[in-house]
Amino acid sequence: MVAKLYCFGESGNAYKVALALTFTGTPWEPVFVDFFRGEARSPAFKAINEMGEVPVFVDGDLKLTQSGVILDYISRKTGRFYGAGEVERMEVLRWLFWDNHKLSGQIGTTRFLSNFLAEEKRPQGVIPFQQGRLKVAYGILNDHLAGRDWIVGDGPTIADFSCCSYLYYPEPFGFSRTDWPNVDAWLTRISELPGWKHPYDMMPGNPSDRA
Numbered sequence: 001m002v003a004k005l006y007c008f009g010e011s012g013n014a015y016k017v018a019l020a021l022t023f024t025g026t027p028w029e030p031v032f033v034d035f036f037r038g039e040a041r042s043p044a045f046k047a048i049n050e051m052g053e054v055p056v057f058v059d060g061d062l063k064l065t066q067s068g069v070i071l072d073y074i075s076r077k078t079g080r081f082y083g084a085g086e087v088e089r090m091e092v093l094r095w096l097f098w099d100n101h102k103l104s105g106q107i108g109t110t111r112f113l114s115n116f117l118a119e120e121k122r123p124q125g126v127i128p129f130q131q132g133r134l135k136v137a138y139g140i141l142n143d144h145l146a147g148r149d150w151i152v153g154d155g156p157t158i159a160d161f162s163c164c165s166y167l168y169y170p171e172p173f174g175f176s177r178t179d180w181p182n183v184d185a186w187l188t189r190i191s192e193l194p195g196w197k198h199p200y201d202m203m204p205g206n207p208s209d210r211a
Helices: 012-023 067-078 085-115 126-144 158-168 181-191
Strands: 003-007 028-032 056-059 062-065
Touching: 003 012, 012 028, 012 067, 012 085, 012 158, 056 067, 062 067, 067 085, 067 158, 085 126, 085 158, 126 181, 158 181
Parallel strands: 003 028
Antiparallel strands: 003 056, 056 062
């Protein structure tokens, strides 16, 4: 049975899972969720995920939500991209939690406010505040990647797939690859892995669809 990923192209959290599925060679098919027309808040979708958000991953009788949980499951099931040994596995989890709290969680909000919310509805001062916090996070990641190719160990892990996701999106939210050379080189390495695609090519849904 082919696994299903409920997703939409603009979702960086869904993109993390799509990357892991693709890089592990796991057969999967996307199920488009029309987030911007309110589908994620509909009773039908909340029957699938009461949190009203993507990604939702269905593998046979198993249903999982939250990208970190899904990444952990995919890695354990396939035996890939989780580092070498228990110490590296814990380090991978450390970076997953950091990403969810300090990086992706804040990028998602900042990118949404900057690009997908009507300008008159944007709360005053929130975007610059978020961008300031994100600058610290970019610096942490850039410094960590100095002299190393991957976040943990000698090869890519789900920590890389989690942290990289939002950084490939073209919409402006205060991040420029040229400002962070170690992050820039790391993003290039990930994009050179077999099967990599841009989020708008990997999942259905694109801002141009609503233009």
